[in-house]
Amino acid sequence: MESTLKEYFGFSKFRPYQKEIVEKILDGKDSLVVMATGSGKSLCYQVPPLIAKKTTVVISPLISLMQDQVMALKQRGIRAEYLSSAQTNRSAHGNAESGQYDVLYMTPEKACVLTTSFWSRLLISGICLLAVDEAHCISEWGHDFRVEYKQLGRLRDVLPNVPFVGLTATATEKVRSDIISSLKMKNPHVTIGSFDRENLFYGVKYSDRSSAFMDELVKEISKYTNSRSSTIVYCTTVKDAEQIFKSLNEEGIEAGIYHGQMSNKAREESHRAFIRDEFYVMVATIAFGMGIDKPNIRHVIHYGCPKSLESYYQESGRCGRDGIPSTCWLYYARSDFAKADFYCSEARTAEQRKAIMESFMAAQRYCMLTTCRRKYLLEYFGEKYGSVNCGTCDNCTNSKNESDMSREAFLLMACIKSCGGHWGLNLPVDVLRGSRSKKILDAQFDKLPFHGLGKEMPANWWKALADQLISRDYLVETFRDMYKTVRVGPKGVDFLNSCSPDHQPPLYLPSTSEMVG
Ligand code: ADP
Ligand code: ZN
Numbered sequence: 001m002e003s004t005l006k007e008y009f010g011f012s013k014f015r016p017y018q019k020e021i022v023e024k025i026l027d028g029k030d031s032l033v034v035m036a037t038g039s040g041k042s043l044c045y046q047v048p049p050l051i052a053k054k055t056t057v058v059i060s061p062l063i064s065l066m067q068d069q070v071m072a073l074k075q076r077g078i079r080a081e082y083l084s085s086a087q088t089n090r091s092a093h094g095n096a097e098s099g100q101y102d103v104l105y106m107t108p109e110k111a112c113v114l115t116t117s118f119w120s121r122l123l124i125s126g127i128c129l130l131a132v133d134e135a136h137c138i139s140e141w142g143h144d145f146r147v148e149y150k151q152l153g154r155l156r157d158v159l160p161n162v163p164f165v166g167l168t169a170t171a172t173e174k175v176r177s178d179i180i181s182s183l184k185m186k187n188p189h190v191t192i193g194s195f196d197r198e199n200l201f202y203g204v205k206y207s208d209r210s211s212a213f214m215d216e217l218v219k220e221i222s223k224y225t226n227s228r229s230s231t232i233v234y235c236t237t238v239k240d241a242e243q244i245f246k247s248l249n250e251e252g253i254e255a256g257i258y259h260g261q262m263s264n265k266a267r268e269e270s271h272r273a274f275i276r277d278e279f280y281v282m283v284a285t286i287a288f289g290m291g292i293d294k295p296n297i298r299h300v301i302h303y304g305c306p307k308s309l310e311s312y313y314q315e316s317g318r319c320g321r322d323g324i325p326s327t328c329w330l331y332y333a334r335s336d337f338a339k340a341d342f343y344c345s346e347a348r349t350a351e352q353r354k355a356i357m358e359s360f361m362a363a364q365r366y367c368m369l370t371t372c373r374r375k376y377l378l379e380y381f382g383e384k385y386g387s388v389n390c391g392t393c394d395n396c397t398n399s400k401n402e403s404d405m406s407r408e409a410f411l412l413m414a415c416i417k418s419c420g421g422h423w424g425l426n427l428p429v430d431v432l433r434g435s436r437s438k439k440i441l442d443a444q445f446d447k448l449p450f451h452g453l454g455k456e457m458p459a460n461w462w463k464a465l466a467d468q469l470i471s472r473d474y475l476v477e478t479f480r481d482m483y484k485t486v487r488v489g490p491k492g493v494d495f496l497n498s499c500s501p502d503h504q505p506p507l508y509l510p511s512t513s514e515m516v517g
Contacts (some may be wrong), residue, residue: 014145029183035193038321045131049102054126099125108148135166139178140212156184202373203394206333229298234385236304258284295322307335308359368471
């Protein structure tokens with residue numbers, strides 16, 4: 001196995017798990033491989049055909065990705081091809097049946113329309129593995145469900161004794177069991193690698209989306225491009241992507257753009273130019289996704305809170321595949337958190353809606369986190385992270401500027417409590433700031449003892465304080481009919497009980513950029 005690895009790929013040793021996975025496949029066992037992006041999953045299905053001298057069929061969702069992989073394999077002297085519904089190369093089809101390829105890629109649509117006689121012929125020619133790449137697409141619980149993937153279970157009946165392997169970089173318990181059952185795997189060998197990407201630095205900054213902020217962002221990106229480090233800027237909307245793209249252009253920074261409203265051709269060209277280092281920064285929506293195998297991406301910036309930590313982990317994980325230190329910065333604005341409705345519009349059932357909402361809340365918490373981001377990410381994916389200080393996230397490296405916010409926290413929480421705890425954040429903040437809006441007068445909140453006590457601080461300052469209190473469980477946010485309400489949680493109640501109007505126990509909180517001003 002090592003000599004095959006060396007001969008074809010030029011690598012002297014296997015990375016963790018790879019060898020074991022290849023061995024299980026050669027033993028004919030079904031496998032589920034959950035390993036981080038960049039950990040080397042592809043090799044796990046590319047090596048077996050070279051040893052078994054039979055074909056591996058790989059189901060992959062994107063044609064551009066298959067083309068890249070086929071090209072890379074051919075350069076290594078491995079016989080590879082891809083079949084898609086769009087591809088009308090007849091000889092490829094015939095060659096495939098007669099076992100002329102080591103690695104044969106196909107889209108899930110294609111796999112489902114190929115005839116039984118195609119599969120029977122391939123079986124006779126010799127097939128050693130069916131690999132389903134990006135296998136989380138099979139699950140409605142994954143973040144990238146694709147209907148065509150759901151049909152793949154049928155192949156099991158056509159290829160009863162061929163081992164199946166599902167590979168993905170994201171899999172919660174639910175997604176994992178969905179993959180196993182949808183592919184009708186028999187007692188599979190499950191490999192779950194660590195999700196810790198040690199070479200990545202994680203950080204979050206608050207953005208107020210002002211033009212001053214945009215200037216700062218552009219300046220930051222120009223630093224990256226000056227040192228020729230490839231960067232992806234992920235935006236949550238096409239509009240944002242276009243705006244950043246324009247701002248970069250105005251500063252004379254050469255960039256590419258990639259989003260779902262562009263033609264396939266334009267997108268492909270943009271992708272290729274980025275891969276070839278024709279420019280160093282790609283501004284994109286999450287449509288710029290799977291299969292970006294560019295090993296030297298140094299920075300991934302998210303402009304806007306992502307819809308889930310699964311997607312954040314995957315998108316940010318596209319940098320530093322070569323193992324060299326790289327950074328993942330996320331810029332969020334409070335207004336991002338109002339996007340829940342938008343994400344929920346994809347949901348078809350109440351349960352799905354709940355799942356989407358929960359994922360989004362986890363991403364919001366990540367934004368507001370004041371403790372180690374790596375630990376939070378890893379524990380979200382069910383991995384224990386022993387250390388309290390990773391040394392490579394903003395919260396672990398900043399010498400924290402904490403101050404005693406006990407009086408302000410007391411005012412805010414007492415006010416939220418007095419308002420009845422079934423409002424969003426705006427109302428209690430307005431009360432503190434002494435507003436006499438109709439809503440406040442109608443509810444007689446102007447009579448509360450806290451009315452006007454917080455007017456020397458701007459509304460955003462109070463909201464930032466609320467974020468801190470939410471992230472530390474003093475305040476609890478809940479969704480009710482798509483509206484976010486905030487109330488004092490048990491920890492906050494304990495705090496309030498130990499307070500009097502002129503004395504509060506110390507409560508140290510770090511200042512966010514909004515609080516510093
Ligand atoms: P994944 O599919 O898990 O995201 P890839 O299979 O694309 O990861 O591999 C990521 C990078 O690691 C590729 O550039 C690949 O060539 C490299 N790689 C994979 N296995 C090894 C190995 N055993 N030794 C050195 N580099 C490897
Ligand atoms: Zn950390």
